[in-house]
Amino acid sequence: PAAVKQELIAKYPTKVARKRGKQIIVNRVGEDCSVPEIGANTRTIPGIITQRGCSYAGCKGVVLGPTRDLVNLTHGPIGCGFYSWLTRRNQTRPATPEEANFMPYCFSTDLQDEDIVFGGEKKLRAAILEAYDIFHPKAISIFATCPVGLIGDDIHTVAKEMKERLGINVFAFSCEGYKGVSQSAGHHIANNGIFKHVVGLDDTSREGKYRINLLGEYNIGGDAFEIERVLEKCGITLVATFSGNSTYEQFASSHMADLNTVMCHRSINYVAEMMERKFGIPWIKTNFIGAGSAAKSLRKIAKYFEDRELSDRVEEIIAEEMVEVEKVQAEVRARCEGKLAMLFVGGSRAHHYQDLFAEIGMRTISAGYEFAHRDDYEGRRVLPDIKVDADSRSIEELEVHPDPDRYRPRKTAEQIAELKRDGLSFNDYEGMMVRMADGTLVIDDISQYETERMIETYKPAIFCAGIKEKYAVQKKGIPMKQLHSYDSGGPYAGFKGAVNFYREIDRMVNSRIWSYLKAPWQTNPELAATYACE
Template identity: 75%
Template sequence: VATVKEELLKKYPTKVARKRAKQIVINDVKDGDVVPEVQANVRTTPGIITMRGCTYAGCKGVILGPTRDIVNITHGPIGCGFYSWLTRRNQTKAPLESSENFMPYAFSTDMQDEDIIFGGEKKLIAAIQEAYDTFHPKAIAIFATCPVGLIGDDIHAVARKMKEKLGINIFAFSCEGYKGVSQSAGHHIANNQIFTHVVGEDDTPKLGEYKINMLGEYNIGGDAFELERVLEKCGITLVSTFSGNSTYEHFATAHQADLNAVMCHRSINYVAEMMETKYGIPWIKVNFIGAESSAKSLRKIAQYFGDKKLIDRVEEVIAEEMPAVYAALEEVKPFTEGKTAMLFVGGSRAHHYQDLFTEMGMKTIAAGYEFAHRDDYEGRKVMPTIKVDADSRNIEEIEVTPDSTRFAPRKSEEDLKRLAEEGFTFKDYEGMMPQMESNTLVIDDLNQYEADKLIELLKPDVFCAGIKEKFSVQKMGVPMKQLHSYDYGGPYAGFKGAVNFYTEIKRLVTSKVWSDLKAPWEENPELSATYVWE
């Protein structure tokens, strides 16, 4: 791998190579879980074809996109609203035909040149009024795109004014695309505002014995439906999911849960932290990608509540679900065992999906995030040492204090002692790297050039990433699986999801479609040409 790293850096100008060298790391897991440092969450060098997206995409598309009954208005030119219009495949299931579901719509102010020159606030006010008159929603959210920040439209003042006028909850997000170095800044902005304006707004009691929130699960390809099925079977009450298959009411009552289970640490850990401070709800890291991981996560939730009835029920459910998983593994393993995978996804998935590959006997030889932070690579223990730079300082840290009436610790001192003795840990994300084998490659903010090089040098049996990488990978003869949109498949979460994924990967790694394909210049070398500088 050292030579691979060298090869990746060889063509870069010295300064770029020096920077990329800190982001391309040979994962060498020392005893315990000490791993090398990775530079992450820093600007991409201009000119590099990054796989990252923008702050607006992280806020509007990722965090708020999957909520069905908030009218999400994009204040900006139409492209931004259009791009974030369900391309992420976040699904939703309204209980009734007549229930509110605005997800099939793309709401936008469709800014034109004259709005940029004379200001867009009037148009925004008109859009909010029109949305209200047409749909009478419970809540309207406004999302800023790049030009809004540049011309200085005051979307928060507009939101306040219209909230007062219409008497519904209206709030805005300063999530201009350029605000941060990636989508990640948008997550933080979204978390802050949803926490400030929605969480805790509804005190109507939520009934249920074991009440949890699932944080960082976005119902891509129906993942949340599978998790809802499993949790219900166990008798666990899901108060809210942030934000797969969610509604305004779910967010507004989330403060009533007794545990926050965090799936995607990157996108939502801020909400988990803020809910703990304000309401006393503890959080744990879970992972429902992978059958073994799902079982482990269910056991952890049961252990937290510490009730024998729940612990036994969880064991029963696992015993019921696993035979189908084992049967599927027996079928696929002769084809997948020993094969290799590379995973380059935005945040959590590059880590979580390694569990599924491990279950299939496959090895992850290289992985990385587009925009996650050092804690997602090396574990939360490095958080105090993460350097704050101008870009991270740009994102507001809101001050949260315990709620004067609703703060309540969920566990007694004795309970906490018992859990600690059992080895139970809270807020304990250990990151991707300690779990990977030594001598694997970990690369932050991978780019087009490096992806091509990696494939050429290490020839993985499957390459997992997104739509921007899809076709160049296939043209290099390697099967490609999108771990963002799931290539229109899924669900892949939970037990049924794991079976779906095994089957899909077996199909991909046994197919010869891409490796047999030859481009005309590969069959007839005389057709190939080389560009020569004068």
Template identity: 30%
Template sequence: MACRGLMMSGIEDVLLITHGPVGCAYFSGINGYRGADGAERPAHIARTFSTHMDETDVIFGGEEKLARAIDEAVERYAPEAIAICATCPVGLIGDDIEQVARDAAERNGVDILPLSCEGFKSEPGWLHGGKQILDNWVGRESRRTGEFPIHFMSEACGDDRAREMKDIFGRVGYDVVCSLMGITTYRDIVRSHEAKLVVLDSGKAIDEVPLMYRERYGSGFMRVNLTGIGNIAASLRAMAAFFEDEGLAERTEQVIREECARIEPVRARCRADFDGMRVAAFEDIFRSNDFAVLSSELGMDVIMVAQDYEAEVYTEEGFTVHVPCSLADELGKSEFRAFGFDDAQTVTRLPGCPEIDYPKRAFAWLRVKLDRAQVSTLIALLAPDLCFAGIGERFGYASATMRSEKFLSDERGTDYMGFDGFERYARDLAQARDLSHWVLDQPSWMRGWEAR
């Protein structure tokens, strides 16, 4: 999943073949770049390709079927390149996909990348895919670049969010030479070594791929967060500081001013709708920090519950809880003594939330460590209006007046990227608010039905 989905799925002109039984191609069918709205796209985009191995192939080998699949793909679609993603049965029976790829490449004159990304292997799929891309594709060609070439690695795959950010980068003066994990092309990848800075927008611990660029080609590397107005502004300024160019820094500030002025009427309207509401988020393995940033920028009071990542083992005893100081004062400190808030540390930032843009408002949270039962009791006391990412499942709170099914933790960093992400987030919040009564309110004709 990480090799096929994270590293490969956003490459527009590379046809991906899932080598294995058709059931193993299910993820391939639901994950992939669908093409930009209204733009021309290769004929293979949004299609799923599988060798459809059956019992006979698993017993006698599927190399011949794979070779035929590659020939058929070239004949029908003439892709720029092909990648083969091996599934677990392929690794178990020992199909030599590397040799099949070499023979097919010579036969068809098409670049073919074999990826031995079987799920049972100890090497993560994203790392295997990244290594193979760097070993086999990167550095094959060169092109003239702008003065500030960057490699924009982002999880914004399958929609136009990355294109919006690339437009911002272009206005500042950056030349985006490639965008692994996002919308890119084979030609971009083979020239991606030209980037002077690799910019990674992802909550996942996949630093090894950009670090390989740094080791092999001397590229700079930094993590950024392009969700939330404050995060975007801070990230753009950090990128400009890397290049140490006054003109670039001035254009960065100009673009930030222009974008903030453009969306200011929307920000005022959205804040009027949600200011003062209470939100609880659980920072799980996928992280819900983007929801926390956007909610804070809307003026909501964010209660953040995070697993204690300092512990080396997962337990139900270690949760770090952040409660807004203003909310604690409003409810009265006496109610919080049982949770240790009298001696709590005061912090000005939430975990994973480096920058929050809300002029003339100072943010501060009380931070304590609690066990699961204490967290459940505290959330019931605080009575949040909306809960994200596991609060209900993990801590049993089901009294929120807004349903959050729309906000899945694996959507973070994509749907709400960019300056316009603020409005999209507010729109989805409004939709959740307006539709919640269909789930929470009992129809009049059902009242008393159980008693009868």
């Protein structure tokens, strides 16, 4: 692997090679579970083809996009709104046909040259009014795109004005695409906004003995539906999901839950932290990707509530669900055992999906995130060592204090200590690298060039990433699975999701279809462009 790393960076200019060298790491897990340091959450070097997205994508597309009864209004040119409109395959299911669902609509101010020159606030006001008149939503959220920041439209003042005028909640996000180094900045901006403007507005809550929030689950391909099914079977009440299959009211009353479970830590940890500080709700890391991980997560939730009835119920459900899971696992494993996978996805899936592959005997030979931070790789314990650079500093850190009336620690310090002794960890996650084998390559913000070299070197049985990589990978003869949108598949979460995934991967890695395909330049060499000087 060290030689492969050298080869990956050999063609770069010295300075670029030095920087990429810090982001390409040969994994090695120490006896104390320590892992090497990796460079992450830094600017992509201009000229490198990255797969990263922008701050607007992280804020509007990722965190707020899945909420069905919010009018999510993009203030900007039409492309930003259009390309963040359901391409992520975030699904939703209104409880009744009458319930508001704006998911089939794309709201945008459609800024034109003229608005860029003379300012877009007038158009923004008009768009809010128009949306209000047609849909009468409970709330309207406004998202800034790059030009809005450049021309200086004051979206927050417009929001405030319209909130007073219409008597509904209107709030804005300064999530201009260029803020920060990737969509990760947009997550933080979204977390701050939703916490400031919505969380805690409604003190009524769903009844239930075990009330939790699910943070960082976005219902891609129906994942949240499957998790909801399992939780309901266990008798666990879901107060709010941030933000798959969610509603505005769920956010408003989310502070009434007794536990925050965090799936995708990268995109939503800020809300978990702020809710703990303001309302006293503890958080634990959970993961419903992989049948084993789903079972483990349910057990963690049961442990937290310290209730025999719940833990018995959870064990019963796990046993029931695992029958089909184990049957399919055994069948598929026979055909997939030992095959290699590579995963380069966002900020948590490159980690979570390794569990699913392991369940059918497949090995992850290399993995990396597009925009995660060091803690997502190395574990939360490195947080104090992370240098906060200028790019991160430009994102606001909210100052949060205990709510004078509503701060209510759900557990006493002694109870927490006891639970910790019993193996439940709070406010923690171990990161991706400690779970990966020694000698695997961990690559942050992988470039297109590196992707191609990795495929040529290892010839994995499957390569998992997103739409930008998809066709280049297939042209190399390798099956490619999108782990963002799931292509047209899913759900892959929970128990039924695991079974879906095993079957799909089995089909993919055991079909030779892509290896038969020849790119045009392979059959017609005259199409292979080469430089005269080479």
